[in-house]
Amino acid sequence: MAEPLLRLEGIGKSFGPVTVLEGITLDIAQGEVLGVLGENGAGKSTLLKIISGIYTPSTGRILIDGQPFAALDPIGARRLGIAMIPQEFNLVASLKVYENVFLGQELRRGGFLDHARMREQTRKLLDSLEVHLDPNQTIERLSVAQKQMVEVARVLVNDARIVILDEPTTVLTSHETAVLFRVVKALVARGVTVLFISHKLKEVRELCDRLLILRDGQLVEHCAVAGMNEEAMARKMVGRELSRIFPDKPEAPVTRGTPALEVRGLCLTNVLHDIDFAVHRGEVLGLAGLVGAGRTEIAETLMGLRRRSAGEILVDGEPVAFTSPRQAHARGLAYLSEDRQGKGLQLSFNVMQNVTDLSLARYVRGLIRHGQERRRAEEYQARLSIKAAHLTAPVGLLSGGNQQKVYFAKLLDIEPEILLLDEPTRGIDISAKQQIYRLIRELTAQGKAVVVISSELEEIIGLADRTLVIRQGRVAATLEGDDINEECIMLYAAGAWEAGTEPATAHEPSQGARP
Amino acid sequence: MSPLSQRTTPLAQRFRNLPISGAILAPLLALIVLFVISSLASEYFLNTRNLSNVLRQVSYTGIIAIGMTFVIIAGGIDLSVGSMLALVGVVVLYVLNTITDPFQAVILAMLAALVGGALLGLFNGLLVTRGRIAAFVVTLATMSIFRSLALYFTDAAEVSTRNPLFQGVGGGFVLGLPIPVWTFFALAVVSHVVLFHTAYGRHVCAVGANAQVARYSGIRVERVVLSTFLIAGVCVGLSAIMLTSRLNSVSPSDAGYFFELDAIAAVVIGGTALSGGRGTVWGTVIGALILGIINNMLNLTGVSPYLQGLVKGAVILLAVLLQYKRAP
Structure with a gap:
């Protein structure tokens, strides 16, 4: 075997007394796709930041083409062809595609920018990736997936040899993910090495040649992907036998009667059309569908964040008309946004302040009773096992999983009867996921009604008692029992099946006949 | 880890036990150091009359700075406060000079100041919330409008009053301290309680930290923003009462000149983030005191008045630099 492109020898990293990475030794060959797995806090990001020169390792050395480096710096790493595509893109929204691709290394002719040549090269590059994108488009008009492709093109202009993709599929639909995978394969065909970080084990199995699993800062597995199934991967990541990730669904069907929430x-003008559904107490209703199908809009309309153009919403059989989330909270509705950092938590506030964000009025007797706030936060800390050094530290410093738990605590503190959970486990590790799934079942066991919006089919299948498939703002199907499977959901979500035209199934038609 | 930060850790922990939040520790230390230096630099500094004068000077801008603290924490800014003070001052003098009964005149003039300030603040706030114009732009425009109105109503001439009672308001003393100083400290206590111990205060911080999150949490974001401008306006009204009654007159061109700068500077020196979301009233009080003492010290030591702006500017820059160092 030829010299490895990248070799790590005994790489370790400590922050003060805390060791986050220890004794990592591995070789990465040219043209290989290496999946990097690990729970939040396992050391994945630290390792990748060392490789891309952002962090200096405390111990060990890095060899590139056999040449040793004690430490890289970001500029040096880029010069050596190491490029990272971060989760939050670094694109200038007001500039065009080709201007972003060549940002910082613009082509010039006689002192002036050579727009024609940059445009042409960008087009060639995108064509070679089989991405159909106009180099003249402005970035702000692109979809998330298209922006990602611009980042990829930018990396290629740099003649990158090692490309690091940090959870690239979190924000993509399954179709867009397929496009990304094709692009990754095109990169590999050019001899580029790809490091692929993901929480989605299935994707790792599909895309990667080799696998690196980290746990508590140590390398626990470095092997070929072939022959590893998802369960084995998960077990290695967690380091113990995973009891089933999803708790059992209740066997007896939910007693019908007046639904907790009925729509x-x-x-919603141009977005939602004629949506009908009901959720009962003790039930988990899944809302499946592609990104952009209108599921988030349904939840936001229910909460009074958007003004509906027609239709009725009933809580416990009574019609309601919320114009603000405040009113929805008062009637027992609570909404967990998919955008935890942008819409969910005040990152600069501490744990206590976030927990009581919705329920603050309960802690006020003239003035806020801070002691009571603290005690309540401590209760949630214990109940949801939130790992936070101080309750007074800003929530932004916590890991994603712990932030999500704080977000749940914030909702639970108004003792809601109906929970609308939008991507409740986005970007969090597998044990935090498991805890949240259990929590959801605990809530339904207490007689709450839960709506789960999720783009992860596994999550819908594992959690939902009933599932609505939403497509282009309409209910494409209502699935129950064994019908909640990957095939059914995808066929309805993608529009291959239409409600009423599919092979006969037992459930009621979801589209009520309306005059 | 630098050795410095390791050395300061136990100290910081010791301070955590004191009823002082870490955020105002730095400005407080700066104030103490400044106080010591000033008392060494000039023998007149510790003179009771001098200290009383410094406090009085500080309270006019300090009162406004407290209102500004609310605006800035909620993510806004108010550049119009200085001009607003002049306009409200003109209104105060107008009311004083139209009503014959001196006692009634004083009461109504004070009321007019508070209501007038509130209305002007409301005007700013409505343009920001309903008009969806950036606070900087709105108040830059109203800064010009308010000053212009004050000049127009008075033909740019100083207006004074012969009311025998009015001067007692801003010129009077209670327990040896000028009334404006008492007003300033009382306002600070009330504002601190509002900001940290009421749901309203929490909402102000939430709106400034992330308005979107606040909206999703059911906070009436626009109403909160509007209210902060209203508070700023009322504070300007209060300051206008103190200032005009002390002088028994108002000069439409000089009154409140550059007060917006002093108020914003006090807020920033006090550690409140200009980007909003966090800040303290005590920090602002300390910031105002720091500015006041610097001014006084420069006067006492005979530094050219033309250089005082330079020192003030340098202190603002230093405070902001330190802030950015602290928040990575």
Whole structure:
């Protein structure tokens, strides 16, 4: 075997007394796709930041093409062809695609920018990736997936040899993910090495040649992907036998009666059309569908964040008309946004302040009773096992999983009866996921009604008692029992099946006949 | 880890036990150091009359700075406060000179100041919330409008009053301290309680930290923003009462000149983030005191008045630099 492109020898990293990475030794060959797995806090990001020169390792050395480096710096790493595509893109929104691709290394002719040549090269590059994108488009008009492709093109202009993709599929639909995978394969065909970080084990199995699993800062597995199934991967990551990730669904069907929440003919101009559904107490209703199908909009309309154009919303059989989330909270509705950092938590606030964000009025007797706030936060800390050094530290310093738990605590503190959970486990590790799934089942066991919006089919299948498939702002199907499977959901979500035209199934038609 | 930060850790922990939050520790230390230096630099500094004068000077801008603290924490800014003070001052003098009964005149003039300030603040706030114009732009425009109105109503001439009672308001003393100083400290205590111990205060911080999160949490974001401008306006009204009654007159061109700068500077020196979301009233009080003492010290030591702006500017830059160092 030829010299490895990248070799790590005994790489370790400590922050003060805390060791986050220890004794990592591995070789990475040219043209290999290496999946990097690990729970949040396992040391994945630290390792990648060392490779891309952002962090200096405390111990060990890095060899590139056999040449040793004690430490890289970001500029040096880029010069050696190491490029990272971060989760949050670094694109200038007001500039065009080709201007972003060549940002910082613009082509010039006689002192002036050579727009024609940059445009042409960008087009060639995108064509070679089989991405159809106009180099003249402005970045702000692109979808998330298209922006990602611009980042990839930018990396290629730099003649990158090692490309690091940090959870690239979190924000993509399954179709867009397929496009990304094709692009990754095109990169590999050019001899580029790809490091692929993901929480989605299935994707890792599909895309990667080799696998690196980290746990508590140590390398626990470095092997070929072939022959490893997802369960084995998960077990290695967690380091113990995983009891089933999803708790059992209740066997007896939920007693019918007045639904906790019912929606009739809900419309939102140009977004939602004639949505009908009901959720009962003790039930988990899944809302499946592609990104952009209108699921988040349904939840936001229910909460009074958007003004519906037609239809009725009933809580415990009574019609309601919320114009603000405040009113929805008062009637027992709580909404967990998919955008935890942008819409969910005040990152600069501490744990206590976030927990009581919705319920603050309960802690006020003239003035806020801070002691009571603290005690309540401590209760949630114990109940949801939130790992935080101080309750007074800003929530932004916590890991994603712990932030999500704080977000749940914030909702639970108004003792909601109906929970609308939008991507409740986005970007968090597997044990935190498991805890949240258990929590959801505990809530339904207490008689709450839960709506789970999720783009992860596994999550819908594992959690939902009933599932609505949403497509282009309409209910494409209502699935129950064994019908909640990957095939059914995808066929409805992608529009291959239409409600009523599919092979006969037992459930009621979801589209009520309306005059 | 630098050795410095390791050395300061136990000290910081010791301070955590004191009823002082870490955020105002730095400005407080700066104030103490400044106080010591000033008392060494000039023998007149510790003179009771001098200290009383410094406090009085500080309270006019300090009162406004407290209102500004609310605006800035909620993510806004108010550049119009200085001009607003002149306009409100003109209104105060107008009311004083139209009503014959001196006692009634004083009461109504004070009321007019508070209501007038509130209305002007409301005007700013409505343009920001309903008009969806950036606070900087709105208040830059109203800064010009308010000053212009004050000049127009008075033909740019100083207006004074012969009301025998009015001067007692801003010129009077209670327990040896000028009334404006008492007003300033009382306002600070009330504002601190509002900001840290009421739901309203929490909402102000939430709106400034992330308005979107606040909206999703059911906070009426626009109403909160509007209210901060209203508070700033009322504070300007209060300051206008103190200032005009002390002088028994108002000069439409000089009154409140550059007060917006002093108020914003006090807020920033006090450790409140200009980007909003966090800040303290005590920090602002300390910031105002720091500015006041610097001014006084420069006067006492005979530094050219033309250089005082330079020192003030340098202190602002230093405070902001330190802030950015602290928040990575």
